[in-house]
Each structure stands twice: as structure tokens, then as C-alpha cells.
Amino acid sequence: MKKLLELLSEEMGKAFEAAGYNAALGRVTRSNRPDLCEYQCNGAMAGAKQYGKPPIAIAAEVAERLQGSSVFCRAQAVAPGFLNLDLSAQYLAQVASEMRREPKFGLEPPEKTKKIIIDYGGANVAKPLHVGHIRSAVIGESIKRIDRYMGHEVIGDVHLGDWGLQMGLVITGVQERQPDLVYFDEAYQGEYPAEAPFTISELEEIYPAASAKSKEDPEYKARAMEATFKLQNGVRGYRALWKHILNVSVADLKKNYGSLNVEFDLWKGESDVHDRIPGMVAYLKENGYAYLSDGALVVDVKEETDAKEIPPCMILKSDGASLYNTTDLATIMERMEVYHPDEIAYVVDKRQELYFEQVFRCARRTKLVEPDTELKFLGFGTMNGADGKPFKTRDGGVMRLENLIQETKEEMYRKIREGRQMSEEEALAVAGQVAVSALKYGDLSNQASKDYVFDIDRFTSFEGDTGPYILYTIVRIKSILNKYVEQGGRLEGLSLQAAEDAGQGGTSAEKALEMELVQFNAMLPAAAEEAAPHKVCAYLYDLANAFNHFYHETKILGEEDSARRESLVALLILTRDVLETCIDLLGFSAPEKM
Ligand code: ARG
Secondary structure (H helix, E strand, O other): OOOHHHHHHHHHHHHHHHOOOOHHHOOEEEOOOOOOOOEEEOHHHHHHHHHOOOHHHHHHHHHHHOOOOOOEEEEEEEOOOEEEEEEOHHHHHHHHHHHHHOHHHHOOOOOOOOEEEEEOOOOEOOOOOEHHHHHHHHHHHHHHHHHHHHOOEEEEEOOEEOOOHHHHHHHHHHHHHOOOOHHHOOOOOOOOOOOOOOOHHHHHHHHHHHHHHHHHOHHHHHHHHHHHHHHHOOOHHHHHHHHHHHHHHHHHHHHHHHHOOOOOOEOOEHHHHHHHHHHHHHHHHHOOOEEEEOOEEEEOOOOOOOOOOOOOEEEEOOOOOEOHHHHHHHHHHHHHHHHOOOEEEEEEEHHHHHHHHHHHHHHHHOOOOOOOOEEEEEEEOOEEOOOOOEOEOOOOOEOEHHHHHHHHHHHHHHHHHHHOOOOHHHHHHHHHHHHHHHHHHHHHOOOOOOOEEOOHHHHOOOOOOOHHHHHHHHHHHHHHHHHHHHOOOOOOOOOOOOOOOOOOOOOOHHHHHHHHHOOHHHHHHHHHHOOOHHHHHHHHHHHHHHHHHHHHHOOOOOOOOHHHHHHHHHHHHHHHHHHHHHHHHHOOOOOOOO
């Protein structure tokens, strides 16, 4: 189904043509003076020079042609040459009805459906998830859902950090606590125990302790590096212990991501490409891409047009150890081989931008990636506290995701209990669901690349541009619909009929709501194209506002005329469906009551 602005521009183009002007002048946009008109066209201004006529004369001729139009109930030429337009309510209702009938509310499939890999989440094994990872998970999940809804084939990969020095640190930490474990006995030949020698909470203590110690104690750090080396080179006991670390940690990650409705198709990690590295290194050397510089193997990635120096991409350190770069390049190689994606998008902290620039350039230059596969860096900003500095706990520590979710739930629970009659059990369940909307919407409603302030009080408010406000609106619609059914109404087979044309500058609340609704199939492609969930949020907020205004202005169940009442109910159903679809694209859902 065509976008509304396209339909309107076509109609306007015909009028320009009929008056003897170029149809391309008939581009219609939403009015920037909603107090004067709903839509506008500035084509007469643009055509004035070309046709050597005053713009107002052209506008008047075009307006003339639009008298009696079934699309515009008003087309008025105003000085110095604008066309002020109002939509016919009949026509708008027709478009909204078509939107109800069409799959995906009339969203057109993209010209080319792409296979897209989204690399997001990026959690590090054995380290607790902290708020830095929340953004990657929340934004990546939403981009994945949006692209999928558009019709693309999308694969989400968590790309775990499971292979670097942090693994050596954890292993060293375990060894320090339990030196007699069989994993450290290099003479041991038998099977290793199936049970992990630690729990997730022990694991979470081990890493920070080991990391802190390695910073003070060079000997300890050397041991950790040695352990990393042994692990990467296949020492049996180390591999077996690492597997335990991975399993315990991934189970916990799945639980945490699950509580945020974040799901991955692939649980791959840096370790998965380890075996590809020697082949890749040989390829880079044989083709003359990589050379030795101070003992390290590097690939040049600078370009003549660079304003500042972009350092070479390091493939192997002088001791032969691989780096973050190495696994990322090998991962690109694997993804190309296994999936042949049209696009790989990385949802990562924007502080890693230069790093990804190096990796992308290196992959291109060395032809690890097909020329028509796009590599995209979707960098996000920092989540700050009220003080404008990176978000911390009250005592200044790193806030863990689990605790953040817990705190938001508690705040939500408090607010829900305040004003509502609900059993404790129900209030708890609802608070959990609404808290997810508060967190996610609070994040997603900001342009991803910007920093934002985490403000629990604002995010959990039922008023304003917040997740709970959107959910509240949905719940309000649901409860009206339930009441309608209780009163014997049926939700099937309803048709949407025209609201009244309210005349100049007086768009009725019902028309205004329909005007928001029919934007859906224009809004979503833009959000997908720009990887911009905040556009879905902005749309949701406008739509929820338009609905609530309509709700206050309109008698719905009290409407006496039954055809009219049914039409209002049909409009409610459409609004609910669009709102629910949009929140699903953001990765949360609405309760029945709240
Ligand atoms: N584990 C990394 C971190 O915590 C993020 C991984 C991002 N993805 C990637 N392909 N490098 O910083």
C-alpha cells in the first residue's frame, strides 16, 4: 500500500498537470502550521521562476482544479503562493480501512530483501553484565526486530567475549582458590567432572578479584597470560575448565537477557573462530597484505583522504598472540563463508569506532569481505547518571544489569501500588512487565549515538514520553474494548467510517488520530533504513497522545448511533494493534491491566 504522502502528492501532481504545470511540483508534506491546515504543498513557489508567473497565480489555478476533489476537502491558495490542504475525512477513513485490511498495516516490502547479521550484546563471559551491555542488547534487539518486520532475513549473534586474557584471569583465580583441582594436573588422562567447580556467584567474584590482583602483581599477571596461552593452545584441563566457565556463564546470561526479552539466534563467541586464525594469517601473508612491524604482524589501513592518522590493524602481537582484531576479522571471514550476508551491523559502544574503522578497512583491503557486503558500525553513547557521568551504583560501583532491573521493578511496584487496587501478586507481575518498558523505552527513545541520562523517576512515570505511558494507553484501549464485549458488542467485522470534516484549523481529534495511524508504513522504513528505534518511539508517543486526546473528546461506548459506535470501536482496535506492534518492535509488551 502506498504511503499517504505519496498518494496525496499523486493527487496534487494531477492537479498541477491539469492546470498545465509539471506534475513533479505537486509534492505534499505535512503542514508545519497545523493550526492553519493539515497538509501543504509549496510547488507553486518552486514553479514560479520556471513558468514566469507569480506563485499565488499558479497556486490559485491548481486550487481551482482541486475543487470537488475526493481527497482534499479544502485546497486553498494563500499568499505568497502556498497551498493549504485539509484531507477529506471520507478519504482518510478509506486509507485507514485499507490499512486495517492489509498485512502489516500496508507496509511495503523493501525493494531488495537483505540477509543481515546483527552483532550485538557482546557480553564477556565470567564478567557480570553491566549497564554498558544493556544498551547494546536493547538497541540491537530492536533493530533486529524492525529489520525482520520489514521482511529482511536477520540473524542476531551475541558474539561473546570468551577468549581473551579475561579467561586466563578467571582460570588463574580458580587455581588460586582450588589448586588441587584435576584440571590443573597436566599428567591427568581421565575424563573431567561433568559438574562445574564453581557457581555463578563464585565466578562473578573470581574475575574482579583476579583482575585487580593482576594490576598490582606482575607475577600474577604473567601467570594469567600463561593460562590464556595454554587455553588457546589446547591444553586439555584448561579447555575443560573453560567449558565450565562458559556453560555457567551463558546460562546466567540467557536468564538476564531473557528478562529483557532479548534473544539471539547465534551464541557464538570469539573462541569459535580460533581455528580459523592460522589459515587467515597465512592468507594475509601470502597475498602480501600483512607485514612485520617491530615483530608484530600488521596490515596498513590508512587512506590518503584521512584527516587524522589511522594506525595499522594489528593481526598478531610480536609473541604470536592474537588480539581482539584478529578474532573480529576471522569472524567476518566465517560469517561470509557460512552466511554470505549482504550486511553485517555491529551495535557497539561508540568509543570503539576507530577500532571498527580499522577492522572494516582491513577486511575490505584484504578481501575478507565481498565488495557488496556492507559493514556497518552502529555506535551508541554512554548511559549516564544524574551527575552526567557514566552510571554508577549509589556507592560508586559498577551497576549490574540484574540490579538495575531489580531497582526499576521496585520503583514500578511502588508506583503501581500507590494508585491502584491490585493484589500484591498481580502488582508484582505487572510491575515486572512495565519495568522492562520503562528501561527499554527510556533507552530507545534517545537517538542511539547520543549519551543519555538514566533517570529512574522519569522513566517509570505514567506521564510523558515514557514506556509506562505507552503501556497505560494500550491498557486503556483494551479495557474499553473489554467493556464493549461485556456489553454484548462484537469485535469482528467492524468497519471504519469517516469522521466529520471539521473545517479550517479544526482537525477533529478523530481525524488527528487517523492521521497518526496512517503514518505507520512511512515511519517504519525510515526507522529501518536509519537503524533508528527512536523513530518508532517518537511515532508511538505521537500516536498515544493523539489517542488520549481523542479519548477525552469522544463519546465512544456511550455513542448512540450503532454504526458510528462500531466505527469508533474499529478505530480503537486499529490503534491498539498498531501500538502493540510497535512496542513489540522495541522489545516489550503490555499487560492486560495496570
Ligand atoms: N565484548 C566486547 C566488549 O565488551 C564487545 C563485542 C562487540 N562485538 C564485536 N564483534 N567486537 O567490549
